[in-house]
Amino acid sequence: MDTLIAFSHGMLVALEPINLFYCLVGALVGTLIGVLPGLGPVATVAMLLPVTFYLQPVSALIMLAGIYYGAQYGGSTTAILVNLPGENSSVVTCLDGYQMARRGRAGPALAVAALSSLFAGCVATLFIILFAPPLAEVALAFGPAEYFSLMLLGLIAAIVLAQGSIPKALGMIVLGLVLSSVGTDVNSGGARMTFGIPELADGIGFVPLAMGLFAVGEIIKNLESPEKRSIFTGRITDLWPTREDFRRSWPAAVRGTALGSVLGLLPGGGAMLSSFAAYALEKRLSREPQRFGQGAIEGVAAPESANNAGAQTSFIPLLTLGIPANAVIALMAGAMMIHGIQPGPQVMTKNPELFWGVVASMIVGNLMLVIINLPLIQVWVWLLKVPYRFLYPTILVFCCIGVYSLNNSMFEVLLLVLFGFVGYVLLKLRCEPAPLLLSFVLGPLMEENLRRAMQISKGDPAVFVTRPISAVLLLLALGLLILIVLPSLRRTREIAFQEET
Numbered sequence: 001m002d003t004l005i006a007f008s009h010g011m012l013v014a015l016e017p018i019n020l021f022y023c024l025v026g027a028l029v030g031t032l033i034g035v036l037p038g039l040g041p042v043a044t045v046a047m048l049l050p051v052t053f054y055l056q057p058v059s060a061l062i063m064l065a066g067i068y069y070g071a072q073y074g075g076s077t078t079a080i081l082v083n084l085p086g087e088n089s090s091v092v093t094c095l096d097g098y099q100m101a102r103r104g105r106a107g108p109a110l111a112v113a114a115l116s117s118l119f120a121g122c123v124a125t126l127f128i129i130l131f132a133p134p135l136a137e138v139a140l141a142f143g144p145a146e147y148f149s150l151m152l153l154g155l156i157a158a159i160v161l162a163q164g165s166i167p168k169a170l171g172m173i174v175l176g177l178v179l180s181s182v183g184t185d186v187n188s189g190g191a192r193m194t195f196g197i198p199e200l201a202d203g204i205g206f207v208p209l210a211m212g213l214f215a216v217g218e219i220i221k222n223l224e225s226p227e228k229r230s231i232f233t234g235r236i237t238d239l240w241p242t243r244e245d246f247r248r249s250w251p252a253a254v255r256g257t258a259l260g261s262v263l264g265l266l267p268g269g270g271a272m273l274s275s276f277a278a279y280a281l282e283k284r285l286s287r288e289p290q291r292f293g294q295g296a297i298e299g300v301a302a303p304e305s306a307n308n309a310g311a312q313t314s315f316i317p318l319l320t321l322g323i324p325a326n327a328v329i330a331l332m333a334g335a336m337m338i339h340g341i342q343p344g345p346q347v348m349t350k351n352p353e354l355f356w357g358v359v360a361s362m363i364v365g366n367l368m369l370v371i372i373n374l375p376l377i378q379v380w381v382w383l384l385k386v387p388y389r390f391l392y393p394t395i396l397v398f399c400c401i402g403v404y405s406l407n408n409s410m411f412e413v414l415l416l417v418l419f420g421f422v423g424y425v426l427l428k429l430r431c432e433p434a435p436l437l438l439s440f441v442l443g444p445l446m447e448e449n450l451r452r453a454m455q456i457s458k459g460d461p462a463v464f465v466t467r468p469i470s471a472v473l474l475l476l477a478l479g480l481l482i483l484i485v486l487p488s489l490r491r492t493r494e495i496a497f498q499e500e501t
Contacts, residue, residue, distance in 0.1 A: 003133055010356025014364050019062050022055070023361050026063035027368045030070020031376075034090075035078050036391070041071040042434075043215040045331045047395065049207045049338070050402035057339040058354050062361040064335055068328050069121060069311045069362070073369045076113040076304050080106060090307070092279040096292060096299030103295055108241040112249050112297055113304040114370050115241075120257040120305035121366035124312035127261045128359050132348070136320040139345035144452035145463050147322075149473035151446045154323045156480045157266060158435050168431045176436040179204055180443025187451065199411040206334040208403050208415040209440065213433045214327070215399055216416060217423020219392050241297070249301035252282050256302040260309030265316055266325065274310030275303035312362055318343050319355055322445065327434035330441045 013019060033044045045064050052060035075090030080097035093113065100109040142150070159169045182193045183203030194200040241249070259281060260274035282302040283292045292299050314325035315332075322344030324330035333343045341351060348355045403416045426433050457463035465471045 003129060006133075006352060006356050007129055007360060009353070010358075010360035011363075013058060013353050013357030014062065014360040018056075019059055019357065019361065020364070022059045022063040023066050023365050024368055026066020027070045027365050027372055029063075030067040030072075031074035031077075031369065031372055033067070034071035034074020034076075041068050042327045042331065043211075043218050044071075045328055046207070046210040046214045047399055047402060049210065049331065049335060050406050052335045053338055053406060057336065057341055057351070058357045060335055060339070061332065061354065061358045062365075064332055065315070065358055065362065066365045066368075068332075069308055069365065070369055072304070072307045072311050073114065073117050073373050075307075076117070076300070077110065077373065080109045080113065080300070090275070090303070092275055092303045093300055095279075096294070096296045099293070099295035100297070100300070105295070108245050108297070109300050110373075112241050112245060112301050114373050116249065116253040116256070116301045116305040117308040118366050118370050119253055120260060120309040121312060121369075122363060123257045124261050124264070124309040125359060125362045125366075127309075127313055128316055128362075132316050132320050132355075132359075135316065136345040136348045139321050140349075142345075142469065143467070144449040144456065145467050145470040146473065148446055148449040148453055149464060149470040149477070150321060151323060151442045151449070153473050153477040153480070154317075155435075155439055155442060156477045158438050165430075168429070169435050172426075172431055172433065172435040173439045176439030177443045177446075179209070179436075180440045181447070186448075199409070205403075205406070205412050205415065206337070206440070207406060208412045209419050210331055210334065210437060211399050211403060212416045212419025213423035213426070213437065215395065216420025217427055217433070219395060220420060220424040221427045223392065245297050249297045252278075252298035252302040253305040255281060255285075256305035257309045260306035261313045263306075264310035264313030264325065274306035278302040278306030308366075315358070319347050319358075320345055324438055324441055327437050330434075330437045333441050 014023065029044065029048075030041065033041065045067055048064065048067070052064065055063070072090070076093050076097065079090040079093040080101050082098075097109045097113070100106065155173050159166060159173060178193075180203075182200055184190070184194075184201050185192055191201060256274075256278035259278050263274045263277060266273070279292075279299060279302055282298050283289050286292065286296075286298065311328075314329050317323040317325045318329050318333055322333075322342065324333045324343075336343050336347075341347065341354070399416060400413050403412050404410065406412065423433055426436075453463055454461070463470075464474060
């Protein structure tokens with residue numbers, strides 16, 4: 001009953017005119033960047049972080065959340081009409097969605113994608129309402145030792161689930177931890193790795209790092225590739241699916257929602273992992289697997305429901321444990337820290353309006369997205385014809401303005417450029433930057449909890465294994481490390497990422 005009362009208060013917060021406006025902005029921007037390949041929610045959220053500095057925390061997070069799950073809707077439009085995923089989580093939607101469009105069934109494909117996403121979004125929100133409060137209560141019993149062990153487990157899990165080779169993912173984690181330690185030591189007051197540069201005394205800024213790695217780095221990489229788009233130009237009619245479409249798609253949407261809701265909780269998981277897993281599951285369960293890749297409606301419903309559910313349940317670890325599940329959620333954590341809010345279980349007790357307002361806005365945002373997407377399909381098709389050479393300079397200008405406006409510092413603009421080239425080099429080396437951002441966000445928190453645990457135990461490291469919860473978390477981390485070195489897991493990961501490519 002208390003949960004329902006809290007959720008009803010959250011709905012009142014979400015329905016405030018200013019929050020409705022930012023929810024609509026987030027949904028529109030998310031759909032737009034999902035439609036336009038080459039941008040993605042990570043780069044967009046990174047670019048908009050400076051804007052959130054001037055907003056109320058609730059409005060800022062509602063807008064950023066809308067961008068994240070809105071991108072899942074928009075990505076399906078490009079996948080179906082252009083055979084080019086606007087978002088990584090829409091890669092597998094291309095396989096059957098585009099084939100349906102070629103057969104004159106683009107309308108039903110788009111409608112099933114939107115309705116599956118709506119269903120998944122509402123169910124995932126219910127999942128958050130039911131499971132987040134008890135998980136937050138458990139997290140309140142955590143001490144410094146438990147938090148350190150939990151964050152260590154999260155980083156190791158991110159290595160297992162990261163794209164590319166395990167050594168490269170490990171290298172990204174270490175690099176992120178090193179970058180997070182630049183600045184002034186809180187305890188001793190001494191400078192660490194500042195190289196005599198006064199601007200680094202407060203550490204490396206989260207915003208120029210995130211915007212450089214994901215927005216600028218991605219743009220530089222995209223400039224290498226010529227624009228090749230074969231846009232579906234046929235008239236889109238008969239949006240409403242047939243009874244046979246519903247019969248085939250609803251079980252797939254239910255399974256995709258369930259799978260995505262669970263996988264969204266994992267560090268390194270979220271929308272992309274969920275969509276691939278859901279498609280693979282449907283193909284395995286189907287009595288006619290040969291239909292997949294030829295225009296099977298289940299091949300659209302399953303990944304689109306899974307990616308939306310995974311995107312929304314990935315907020316649970318952030319809001320209850322303070323652990324970002326993926327790069328976008330790490331940016332959300334950064335936005336909360338900009339406003340002086342520490343992600344974790346105390347968000348629900350100290351900032352209930354923020355927690356329940358954001359959760360309630362997910363239902364409102366998903367309804368908005370269905371209303372936005374289906375009537376505006378022809379507008380998105382028109383936008384797809386805009387050459388990227390006109391978009392990228394505009395994006396770079398906004399990146400520089402956004403970074404400079406935070407502290408009126410040209411040094412941070414230079415950091416933006418530096419990390420842009422670093423991001424480009426990492427992409428060329430096939431090193432995924434997401435684990436770097438996760439460890440950069442968690443690094444200071446891990447250091448703080450490690451020091452506090454050692455101070456409480458008077459320097460005895462046994463505190464991490466004598467406390468039951470901490471010991472269990474460390475055992476799980478050790479188990480994951482053992483799994484990492486197993487040849488069978490290495491082969492499975494390589495096969496999975498080859499299929500993704």
